Amino acid sequence: MPPAKKRARSYDSAKIRAAVLAQFGNVRAAVGRLTPEQLALPSGLGEWRVRELAAHLCMAVESVNLSIEQEGRTRDRDRRGAPVTLATWPFATAAHAGAISGSVTAYAASAAPDELFARTAARIEALLPGADDDRVVAMRLGAMRLGDYLVTRTVELIVHTDDLNRAAGLAVPFDRQALAACTRVLADALAVKAPGSATEVRVPPYAVVQCVAGPRHTRGTPPNVVETDPLTWIRLATGRTDWRTEIDAARVGASGERADLGGLLPLMG
Template structure:
């Protein structure tokens, strides 16, 4: 696991992760219901998103798939795949883009092809399945392992990946619908920022740059002279949502700089070549 700026391995309290995932899921449900209850819902579902060819309909279908993954795979049998940690998942999940796209398109065509009421009902089914599970005894063993395409993950880590899906795609939904802001659960947003910062540090190990995402994370990364005392010579600072967008390829480094959404000081502080962290 990646180290924080203090050198300690990052951990996520399973109970807090479950509570955050439940809160983020309910916030998403409320957003989907507002969307589907809008008089212009049919047109809004066909709006483009920043995710290639996906429309809002496909985005909602994908969110439902991701939220329902654990309930749908609760009874799977172990397959002995290699252990997979969180920072490795961030680095490798992009390799599944074609498979995820195919699954999303099929789910949208089969289960989310109806009108707005049917879309809301389909999302409700996925959300209800996850929320019921989060309240049950089946998720009380954080070391229980689940098999995904990339490897074998502990339940504790798998639930953090669901936070990533719920936060990143909630921001995608807000962008597509031109909403002023999405009411992210604070712990969910903090966890996603920290994981993406840790993944950046794991992919670009070193101590030449200090990346700050107040109030949630600080990591040191990038090869070069390591800072030990005083003010670091190379500092990058970003607000949480800008960092999420940079780290996942939703926003370009140059655009964030031009908009003063990120500050960068020092000759090694240009992170353009290292982004995105999660493709």
Template sequence: MAPTKKRTRTYDPARTRTAVRAQFGNVREAVGTLTPEQLALPTRLGEWTVRDLVAHVGMSLGAVIRLVDEPAPAKQEATPADWPGAIGADAPAIADHAHALAEKNPDLVAHLTDREQCFTAALAEHPGTRLLATSAGALTLDDYLVTRTVELVVHTDDLNAAVPGLDIPYDRQALAAATRLLADALAVKAPGGATEVRIPPYAVVQCVEGPRHTRGTPPNVVETDPLTWVRLATGRLAWKDAVEDAKVSASGERADLTALLPLLS
């Protein structure tokens, strides 16, 4: 019998666009409250300062603006779940660009506002089916926007970690989309049905090679909350530390995800 083909998750384009705008707006509003001293603080991203990180948040929408100006690929080649595993090679160039943007844009609120306005214009001009040449392969504009929720949720968390008391809120739909995309990326990286990863209330995926359960409680179960999952998947939190701090529950011999994480760094 041929193996069952996994169904690709779909996302509501209107909800995704609303989520991206909402989370970007949350960050923009918070940046307006930051002092020069806070903007100079270090972050958990190596040599990046808060100023560098904020400039990079502008790139989350800037990438869309840039890609719609490039020639459209001939056919779709990827899904959103392929994106996390493809961007690692871009990390050095992304860091250099973030530092350059931070120097070029002393008024970060103006920078974010400009990116937001250009992003809105780009979405008005191009249909969601427009293909973009991304690092993961050709994605539709609608699919690429799902990856923007990951960028925005992850870097919102980075900013909250860097600036004491900042507490930028997470748009529920943005957090849901980011959680689901990163869960699906795990299933792409480790296909199988031996382990069930639960991230309530947003996602459940089957992954890891081995015996597939068909009914009842799976023999290998991992469960955690959405923000912990985002931190694990992006290398902000180590698996060992999450388990020791009871941020993750893991049962079964195939429930240790250490070798599979992070999915994105």
């Protein structure tokens, strides 16, 4: 008998909306204090400086505004592109990296960072409360439910807040709900990429998933277990670090013959 299909994880809309706004607020406050020297520092992401990284963080939320506005004008489904779900979104981003990079560079040059964040904050406060989670919005990657798209914003905000902290020597806090959602999206992506139940991946306190083909575990301690903390998991899943580095640093614990995830990571770049 084939294994039962795993049900997609659900997210509380009110908590996700609050998490996106909270993490955006955390970043906005920090970016507003950056000096010209800090803005000119390398971001660690290709040719971007911290200025472009800050602009990308702002665009993660500004894209919500643009999507809500565009939905009101775009009724033809063919113009929205192929459907994208939370399960497929992490794997769809790489193909658009070049176009995104070009857009970020232009956006960063259009105004000072604090002005970009102020504009986006005013727009999201006006547009988001009246927007239905079930409306389908057009994105660069395709068509997606607004509710799901907002979940993806937690990934963008958390991943790049971590980038900003490391690049500019900051300590921008991570909203707990945003960090939890980001961790879960990337854990679920691993289960999609490597379906199965042979290995249990634990990222306390936010996520536990089973993945990797092999003998199914039913009771007791699983024979193959991977455990790490949320930020290490996020860095692994997005290619900010690699499996062997984190194993050697004891930030990842792995036991069992099917507990080596090195060949499955990163999940998105």
